[in-house]
Amino acid sequence: MTDVSRRPEIPVGTGADRPPEARGVARDEVRLLVSAADEERGHLFSDLPSLLRCGDLLVVNESATVPASLPAHASLGDFRLNLSTPYGGDLWVGEPRWGFGQPGPLPLDGGSLLEVVGVPCTLVAEFPGIPRLVFLRARGDLRAAMGQVGVPIRYGYAASEFPLEEYQTVFARVPGSAEMPSAARPFSHRLVNRLRERGVGIAPILLHAGVSSLETTDFPPGAVPVYPEPFEVPAATVEAILRTRSRGGRVVAVGTTVVRALESATDSCGLRPTRGFTRLYLRPQSPIRSIDGLITGFHEARSTHLALLEAFVGEARLRQAYQVAARNGYLWHEFGDSHLVLPDREL
């Protein structure tokens, strides 16, 4: 298996350490690198209506970010628990960390007792193959605890704590993502209106993103670094996609979560309405059948997002785009700049 994360030649640019608004840039005025056919062009995100055509369809993730980072305590002392994914009932997957910028794993054994904002929890098991994640059984309401004292998950590169609103996209409707599905962050309401006026459709899916733990570098070769996440591709979106395709329009995914949801809803019979959990890992050789274009951020060299992007455009094309982006000061991370990828297509 080719592991894109072991490719030093994929450049990494400077990370954005705060939301664009805090840098004096409007939400929809971050930079947009457009990779179409064989060239890169620089734009602003607000140029998007002129880059898409009447009849194109944007597929967006309606998952809203929850304040998933909570203070926790166990016999080893105080630490931070980032809740990743609820499995239903009282069962959660979470990531115990020493702090926002200090990853785990923590020396917690199966059966350990923790206290999370007054809620007693039992560590049920280590997550198989991903030791920094654990299954937790909560004897109380962790969602209520999030509402009271939870803050958005952040990592060491964030300049400070930002309010939850900074981690929401205009499409956010159903709370559930531990981390913002950030590709849609540059969309503003005025931009959405301009896209609709242009004749560009918008259809939703749902995928609740878990923790990304960006500093993770410890996957053994062959291990699948993706864990299951809840998703749903509704019937109306399937219909919109099929209609778009049949009329020659382009289906453009807004974010890698959208690509994963659509590919997870595609089988040998094609795309169909689907809901459940997916841990589909789109690696460099994976076929990507469901989309014609992708809007995404700029991703760390070792991330699964980058593996997906390579699956979509190929390694050479990806390297070229990232060289241009890094050389021209595009910003990485969830508050950074944006990238529209339309391979094999003229604008």
Place this chain on the structure above:
Amino acid sequence: MSGRDSPSARVALVTGASRGLGAALAQFLARQGHFVIVNARDPAALSKAVAAIANSGATVLAVPGDVTDGATQSALEQAASRFGRLDLLVNNASELGPSPLPRLSELRADDFERILRVNVLAPLVLTQRLLPLLTLAQGCVVNISSDAAVGGYPGWGGYGASKAALDLVSLTLAHELKGSGVSVVSVDPGDMRTSMHQAAYPGEDISDRPLPEVTLPFWAWLLNQDHEQVSGHRFRAQSDRWEIPEP
């Protein structure tokens, strides 16, 4: 930890729980607060598994014996009766047959009979006998299947045929029990590094197969679904995607 007095504690019964998938699943359920009844043929191995589970303060009850044996079936029924309900029956104990696996053209009739007794008849009889307690709890029956049930792999004919039969037992029971509150699902756990898998490949290195714990996220997902909605379906625990069937 849930104590014996907790009225909401769920009760699970796992056969073949002394090692491999059964032991991993029993431990996982116990740590989630289930009362767990565990069964396996080898009393010493079962005691070791029980000690590991009880270590974390969980309530666990061991019933050693062969699942095809009427006395063992009665003992399992009695154990569940003590708790007054059964939320989950996992028919996991399985008979692979002779090792190395003989071709179907050479499978002895008495070996095939033993395979069918353990893999088809025992899960059905246990389900029948435990049905009143399962009904009380609106419980779920999970029958452990195999990709051999659909594969037609050379050497796997006896075991595969038994798992195919078990799949049809699961599906039929699910249809018959619709509306009763009891659900029945079939689960193919996928290849795992277990003693049974080693017996299927004697002398081969199977260290590239994952440990049975690889299936824990799947169990976490399945056991939190609406049982009525998943009843009658077959799942692959190591699949990339676990889909909630449309009604």
